[in-house]
Amino acid sequence: MFIYQQLYKTEYQKQNLIIPQILVLNVLTVYFTFNLVSTWQDKMLYINESNVKDILTWEKTFEAVEVAMKRLSSGQTVQMPRTHTIIPGSDNVLLTMPGYLKDEKFGALGCKLVTYFPGNPKRTEALPSINANIMILDEATGIMKAVVAGTEITTQRTSAASAVATKYLYVNQGKACNILAILGTGIQGRIHAEMFRHFFHFQEIRLWNRTKEKAKSLAEELNRKFDTNVFKYYENNESCVRGADVIVTTTASPVHIVHYAWVKPGAHINAVGASRNHFSELDEQLYRNSDLYLDSVETMKPEMAGLDMLTDSLRGEVGAVINKMIPSSPNERPTIFNGGGMAVEDCAVGRAVYDLYHERKI
Numbered sequence: 001m002f003i004y005q006q007l008y009k010t011e012y013q014k015q016n017l018i019i020p021q022i023l024v025l026n027v028l029t030v031y032f033t034f035n036l037v038s039t040w041q042d043k044m045l046y047i048n049e050s051n052v053k054d055i056l057t058w059e060k061t062f063e064a065v066e067v068a069m070k071r072l073s074s075g076q077t078v079q080m081p082r083t084h085t086i087i088p089g090s091d092n093v094l095l096t097m098p099g100y101l102k103d104e105k106f107g108a109l110g111c112k113l114v115t116y117f118p119g120n121p122k123r124t125e126a127l128p129s130i131n132a133n134i135m136i137l138d139e140a141t142g143i144m145k146a147v148v149a150g151t152e153i154t155t156q157r158t159s160a161a162s163a164v165a166t167k168y169l170y171v172n173q174g175k176a177c178n179i180l181a182i183l184g185t186g187i188q189g190r191i192h193a194e195m196f197r198h199f200f201h202f203q204e205i206r207l208w209n210r211t212k213e214k215a216k217s218l219a220e221e222l223n224r225k226f227d228t229n230v231f232k233y234y235e236n237n238e239s240c241v242r243g244a245d246v247i248v249t250t251t252a253s254p255v256h257i258v259h260y261a262w263v264k265p266g267a268h269i270n271a272v273g274a275s276r277n278h279f280s281e282l283d284e285q286l287y288r289n290s291d292l293y294l295d296s297v298e299t300m301k302p303e304m305a306g307l308d309m310l311t312d313s314l315r316g317e318v319g320a321v322i323n324k325m326i327p328s329s330p331n332e333r334p335t336i337f338n339g340g341g342m343a344v345e346d347c348a349v350g351r352a353v354y355d356l357y358h359e360r361k362i
């Protein structure tokens with residue numbers, strides 16, 4: 001229409017029409033750009049905690065974490081050390097965990113935002129101490145595809161990391177799975193108790209907690225839930241640990257709760273708890289006299305105080321054992337898996353949830 005009009009205008013009139021035309025073009029450009037952006041934004045999903053709980057199975061989480069560990073140790077991931085934003089005068093912290101994982105099935109570019117507010121469970125209306133969300137970004141454009149609620153994922157993938165480590169460092173060595181001891185019965189203690197029963201069929205699962213009543217009621221609750229009596233409440237951490245084949249520590253304890261003298265030769269320990277550092281639940285003698293495996297040596301270096309003094313114990317990454325790049329420990333020294341928690345595990349499980357969500361068209 002503007003072109004048609006111009007044919008019949010004088011030069012003067014034509015000149016005067018250029019400005020309104022440019023204005024119209026600008027308005028149109030802004031309009032289309034905005035619409036394109038809102039189309040991208042509209043495509044960004046939020047997959048909430050209920051959706052995650054509905055679609056994510058322990059088998060899928062286990063598989064995703066196993067792949068993440070393997071890929072990390074074969075150099076197919078990028079994982080930045082996480083940042084800690086500590087709120088002054090408190091133990092409350094916001095962590096950012098960016099990562100990239102190359103894998104057909106579980107690959108993703110993502111970043112987890114996770115808060116650890118240890119006072120949350122004691123609020124009048126109890127809340128989890130850990131709350132998370134995982135951003136999943138398009139690998140070709142960098143545009144955010146989805147935010148996946150990450151609290152259940154963090155719970156499951158942390159326990160799955162212990163389960164993967166237990167499989168490769170202990171079970172695959174042909175060692176017995178009679179007694180499991182779990183120290184700490186918060187969210188991690190509970191999921192470890194249920195997931196390890198599911199994957200490994202222990203005959204006795206011992207539970208100890210600083211607040212004793214919680215361990216007692218969890219043992220009762222789980223025995224009822226599974227119509228069994230494998231879950232046993234222990235009042236004392238030493239007797240809980242003595243004689244156990246596999247030990248899991250899931251507390252924020254800044255002081256040692258497991259001592260070398262109590263640990264059975266050849267036992268396997270998963271140390272999950274993260275107090276001020278990832279090094280406080282087990283005593284130094286235990287670290288020095290065990291074979292130590294990490295999820296990521298690079299990521300744990302800045303967080304695990306004292307790691308540089310443990311070169312004689314440090315064997316490497318669980319992923320390297322899975323990839324058969326290093327052997328596991330078939331000897332009588334205990335094995336320790338110190339899992340710090342990895343961004344690439346969150347990417348892998350986040351991607352799995354994203355795909356499952358679309359398959360099921362929730």
Ligand SMILES: NC(=O)C1=CN([C@@H]2O[C@H](COP(=O)(O)OP(=O)(O)OC[C@H]3O[C@@H](n4cnc5c(N)ncnc54)[C@H](OP(=O)(O)O)[C@@H]3O)[C@@H](O)[C@H]2O)C=CC1
Pocket residue numbers: 116118121128129130154158183184185186187188189209210211212214250251252253254272273274275339340341342
């Ligand atoms: N490595 C990883 O990837 C991850 C590590 N974590 C870490 O695991 C730990 C447990 O997390 P989660 O279960 O979600 O948290 P919860 O808040 O649900 O449970 C905390 C547990 O720690 C115990 N605890 C706290 N302070 C002390 C103390 N001073 N001495 C002994 N026990 C103590 C609590 O006992 P009580 O009931 O008596 O208070 C409870 O058993 C935390 O340290 C957390 O940071 C969590 C997620 C991922």
Ligand SMILES: O=C(O)C1=NCCCC1
Pocket residue numbers: 095114115116130154274340341342
């Ligand atoms: O990996 C994680 O996620 C966390 N690790 C340490 C404690 C907070 C959450």
